[in-house]
Amino acid sequence: MNYRHGFHAGNFADVLKHLVLCELLRLLTAKDKKLLVLDTHAGTGGYDLSGDLAGRTREAESGILRLWGAPKPGMPDAVARYLAAVAAFDRKFGGGRQLPMHYPGSPRLIRAGLRPGDRFVACELHPQDALALKREFAGDRAIEVREEDGYRAVRSLLPPVERRGLILIDPPFEASDEFERLQRALKHGLRRFATGCYAIWYPIKDEEAVAAFLAGLNGLKCLHVEMHAPPAAPGKLAACGMTVINPPWKFDEAMRQSLPWIANALGGRAGISAPAAAA
Numbered sequence: 001m002n003y004r005h006g007f008h009a010g011n012f013a014d015v016l017k018h019l020v021l022c023e024l025l026r027l028l029t030a031k032d033k034k035l036l037v038l039d040t041h042a043g044t045g046g047y048d049l050s051g052d053l054a055g056r057t058r059e060a061e062s063g064i065l066r067l068w069g070a071p072k073p074g075m076p077d078a079v080a081r082y083l084a085a086v087a088a089f090d091r092k093f094g095g096g097r098q099l100p101m102h103y104p105g106s107p108r109l110i111r112a113g114l115r116p117g118d119r120f121v122a123c124e125l126h127p128q129d130a131l132a133l134k135r136e137f138a139g140d141r142a143i144e145v146r147e148e149d150g151y152r153a154v155r156s157l158l159p160p161v162e163r164r165g166l167i168l169i170d171p172p173f174e175a176s177d178e179f180e181r182l183q184r185a186l187k188h189g190l191r192r193f194a195t196g197c198y199a200i201w202y203p204i205k206d207e208e209a210v211a212a213f214l215a216g217l218n219g220l221k222c223l224h225v226e227m228h229a230p231p232a233a234p235g236k237l238a239a240c241g242m243t244v245i246n247p248p249w250k251f252d253e254a255m256r257q258s259l260p261w262i263a264n265a266l267g268g269r270a271g272i273s274a275p276a277a278a279a
């Protein structure tokens with residue numbers, strides 16, 4: 001457990017992931033029915049971009065900070081909403097400068113998107129980050145923070161009593177068998193809760209492993225989105241993707257508008273594909 005998300009907060013991978021997350025939350029909460037959100041690998045609530053960890057790698061400079069400086073005319077609505085969510089979090093910590101200094105993690109973005117009566121379970125295995133998350137949300141009855149293996153929670157929590165759910169799976173990919181673990185958890189999740197919306201982040205380093213993972217989803221209703229961006233430093237991650245299983249209506253359209261725009265702003269390129277679902 002060496003991975004600390006603080007080193008990567010606000011990088012291009014976070015931009016892709018959090019844009020997707022904000023849009024999924026918006027669309028899934030548009031319906032007047034309760035929702036469970038499970039964040040299997042939560043990290044902490046937010047990150048200080050000038051702090052020790054983010055300050056050392058400065059990955060946000062080629063991610064959120066570069067996007068922040070992009071010209072606003074023509075900005076797709078989903079991108080504007082994502083940036084507004086980042087700005088709202090930054091303001092809480094005394095932002096208001098030209099660039100955000102504080103970047104929200106998935107738990108904060110999810111919490112901000114929930115309605116009264118929705119439920120949120122956040123799992124984090126790193127003891128320090130789990131404790132920070134517990135402290136941050138102490139007394140907030142809408143969120144349950146668990147120091148627990150998020151893959152295990154996929155088995156124990158699904159299907160939710162709400163019958164509607166968003167499951168964000170965002171592993172660190174430190175272990176060489178992460179794709180296998182992810183696939184096993186997903187199989188269990190889908191067996192228990194086939195109609196859930198699953199949003200899964202993956203790095204694109206080993207293209208064969210990615211292709212095999214995505215091929216394993218054939219027959220499901222999915223949208224795969226990818227972002228290739230100039231690496232923050234030589235040898236650093238240069239491409240990543242997310243696959244969304246059972247995406248809500250209009251999600252595809254929002255991504256087709258937003259991703260090319262973001263890729264252009266970050267000096268990279270985006271890819272979107274929707275494999276044919278089983279009849």
Ligand SMILES: C[S@@+](CC[C@H](N)C(=O)[O-])C[C@H]1O[C@@H](n2cnc3c(N)ncnc32)[C@H](O)[C@@H]1O
Nearest residue numbers: 005041042043105106124125126149150170172
């Ligand atoms: C990529 S980071 C999460 C970032 C966060 N989802 C966000 O978007 O802001 C992955 C996190 O998973 C934690 N982790 C690693 N293995 C885990 C597991 N099996 N269950 C739960 N958390 C785990 C790591 O400590 C790390 O904080």
